[in-house]
Amino acid sequence: MSDSSNSPLDLAALRQRIDTIDSELMRLISERAECAAQVAHVKTADDPDAVFYRPEREAQVLRRVMEENPGPLHREEMARLFREIMSACLALERPIKVAYLGPEGTFTQQAALKHFGHSAISLPMAAIDEVFREVEAGAVNYGVVPVENSTEGIVNNTLDSFMDSGLHISGEVVLRIHHHLLMSSITRQDKISRIYSHPQSFAQCRKWLDAHYPHAERVAVSSNAEAARLVKTEWHSAAIAGDMAAQLYGLEYVAEKIEDRPDNSTRFLIIGNESVPPSGTDKTSVVVAMRNEPGALHALLEPFHRYQVDMTRLETRPSRTGAWNYVFFIDFKGHVDQPGIVSVLEEVRGRAQDMKVLGSYPVGVL
Secondary structure: OOOHHHOHHHHHHHHHHHHHHHHHHHHHHHHHHHHHHHHHHHHHHHOOOOOOOOHHHHHHHHHHHHHHOOOOOOHHHHHHHHHHHHHHHHHHHOOOEEEEEOOOOOHHHHHHHHHHOOOOEEEEEOOHHHHHHHHHHOOOOEEEEEEEEOOOEEOHHHHHHHHOOOOEEEEEEEEEOOOEEEEOOOOOHHHOOEEEEOHHHHHHOHHHHHHHOOOOEEEEOOOHHHHHHHHOOOOOEEEEEOHHHHHHHOOEEEEOOOOOOOOOEEEEEEEEOOOOOOOOOEEEEEEEEOOOOOOHHHHHHHHHHHOOOOEEEEEEEEOOOOOOOEEEEEEEEOOOOOHHHHHHHHHHHHHOOEEEEEEEEEOOOO
């Protein structure tokens, strides 16, 4: 007796069911977009310069989606779908303009699209300080800058830019970084004698390169996307870059995921002009300048320990105000509006030479 579970009739019925579900999905998404447009209309009626994008609200929605996701899609995959729906709905009223460290095809652009969705308008900048300037000038709504890599550590240019800026951190996004060795269609793999990449990518792939291309010249360039652009027309070179750059310049894969550490990831910060209300699961970043005296570091850290505030990062940078003075960049769990955090910051401010809150923002959801 034959099994009828895979019969044409059953397949036709399943496909018809999928078509019905798709029609219902479109109706519901359109209804959501209409509701979002009404929210924007209410906001504009009260304030013509109202801010439509609310980082804390988006984080709350995505967390709820992940918590209530029934499967079989993975919870992060479901959240990414909702991210794109929210991005498209927001773009109906006022698309978000986002500056990022360019050129086009960088991991920073990938982080920007991961955080804001593909309906955002992403604009490449040549340097981190240019991203800060564009946001400060109001030319864009937000900026995206790298702050630390799990392999190579802190991005000093970003920390230095915060020291001179009045911008707020409004979000974070962590991106798994996969490096690939890429070449153009006119290149023969056995003829590769030069490899282009950003210095950090060379560092993150050092062992693999030593094992597979020990004699190839390693040429440092400003970004992995620039490396991909250069090899497009060269017959003897390759580039270390990511999937976005490979697609943008139509390159072929010589080897995939050549990073030395499989958990290689980079954390990016979202910078804007507005402070962010609590979302329920938040992080705060501050920069503190301490007096140059014995016990200064202990005096800085003691209130965090006493109030049991979880510090997630502590970095030092030389101060620009005097020789051998340092400033501390600190990340910790919690929001500046929480009573315990208020007490900690009051004590730190009293002990410090100077302190600036860079922002409280939702912990990265995706």
